[in-house]
Amino acid sequence: MENKVMEMVSLTKRFGSFMAVNHLSVTFEEGKIYGFIGPNGAGKSTTMSLLVGLMRPTEGKAYIMGHEAGSKEAKRWIGYSPEFPDFYRDMNCEDYLLYMAQLSDMSLQEAKERTKMMLEEFDLWDHRHDLVYKFSTGMKKKVGLAQAMIHQPKILLLDEPTANLDPKSRYDILDTLRRLVSQHHMTVLISSHVLSELETVIYHVVIINHGTLVLDRPKEEAMKMFHQGVLKVHTSDDQKLCQLLQDHPLVTSLSFNQEVHLQSEQMDALKDLLVSLCYQYHLRLHVFEEEKITLEGLYKQLMEEKDHEGNH
Ligand SMILES: Nc1ncnc2c1ncn2[C@@H]1O[C@H](COP(=O)(O)OP(=O)(O)OP(=O)(O)O)[C@@H](O)[C@H]1O
Ligand SMILES: [Mg+2]
Structure with a gap:
């Protein structure tokens, strides 16, 4: 495996007797964008929380650049944009990013430079003095992404970064993301229910259902196999x-x-x-x-097969 940057080894999370994440094993390579797909409740957000270290696995392990997920060494490599970000009510956009930058081990000078760069990169410069909680959904998503990238992470975990956005905003966000990722050779795990859009950015498809791995393949290969x-x-x-x-x-x-x-x-x-x-x-x-086969077509086909199997 060339340049493995993140790995899940039989990663499992139970809530009581409920299996939210069920022995997932997936390896992630440097510089590639992975689409993380599955129905509501499949376990995508829970998996991301385990990778970030916000939760501890019940069984199995995850490794970030060789360090166990949740450790200080692992966290410094990861940028995370949660599904429902919780912004500080009394902070303006610039202060918020500056604060997030300083949470990682950056000098004040460096934190200021990175904040400026991210504000410009995500087109937030003119709004830097505005309170984040008053922003529109799209602008909040941009702040979420800027925050995730502020410390120049090697790996980005993006939980539905374009949900509820209008077409232009989704396009802008994905375009910025695509550019930044290729410039900095980052690895990205991105969950989304908008498969037509995900299809245009990802290299690799990871599908889960009921916490269990359904598919883990390069997109092109999967498209050929399943249709x-x-x-x-x-x-x-x-x-x-x-x-x-x-x-x-x-x-x-x-x-x-x-x-x-x-x-x-x-x-x-x-x-x-x-x-x-x-x-x-x-x-x-x-x-x-x-x-031509689409990612959506492939997904439907796979899920129908699974439902069918489940009925027997
Ligand atoms: N803290 C928790 N306590 C109990 N159950 C939980 C907890 N967090 C998640 N779950 C359950 O685990 C399952 C997986 O949830 P998760 O949020 O990971 O799904 P998801 O794939 O992100 O779904 P969506 O597409 O709707 O965002 C769900 O059934 C959810 O109710
Ligand atoms: Mg989710």
Whole structure:
């Protein structure tokens, strides 16, 4: 494993008899962005709390740069933006960031420099004298991220950093994040329910359900494994086309509604076949489009499989 920066080894958290996090083992590499996905109550926030050291595991361990999660050595490498940040009511934005900077072992001078940098980076400079609790949701999220990054951590844990934001604000936050992460080669674990947006930033997918690991793979690999593309076709005579393709060995699934939807393990060969059939039978092509798998599609497929398994 190249440049392992964080690791969960059979990490487990019980609340009474309830298993919130169930023997999770995942390894995180330097410089990569990991999407952390799962339904409400799956255990994402609890896992993050364990990694930050806000809670102790019931069983198993987590390591940050080789140090046990929760230790002082581990904490200095981690930046954390919680799902529900609790800002100090009487602090303005600048004072708050300065205060957070000074909580890590920084000189006052350095803390001031970092605060200025973060205020500028997240477009908060003009609001630096305003009280944080009066900020809009989007601005609070930015303060949360600025706070998480203030001490130049190696690892960022971001719990739903774009929840409840308008499209422009989400885009701005993710764009800033993407830039900062690539500049500083940080490792990020980011949870979100907006999979279409997560898909654009992550390299790796970690899915959990009921505290248990469901998937841990590079995104590209997962996309290939879990889905056969769908080819949507509409011609001047779709019924004829269906007849021709019905029992063809290249076709693994065929459905016909407004369009013909085809799946195949050999998509390129199927495309060639379609073109030649259209030519041969004088079918005019109106639609010929391959639908790409999305992270959302993959997630749904996986969860349906799990539900199905659970019912047996
Ligand atoms: N302090 C606690 N005491 C008891 N149960 C808890 C505690 N914290 C979390 N839980 C339970 O653990 C489970 C996992 O919660 P968690 O907040 O980690 O889920 P999540 O994946 O972050 O969900 P969401 O997507 O809604 O944020 C939930 O059933 C929750 O009720
Ligand atoms: Mg949560």
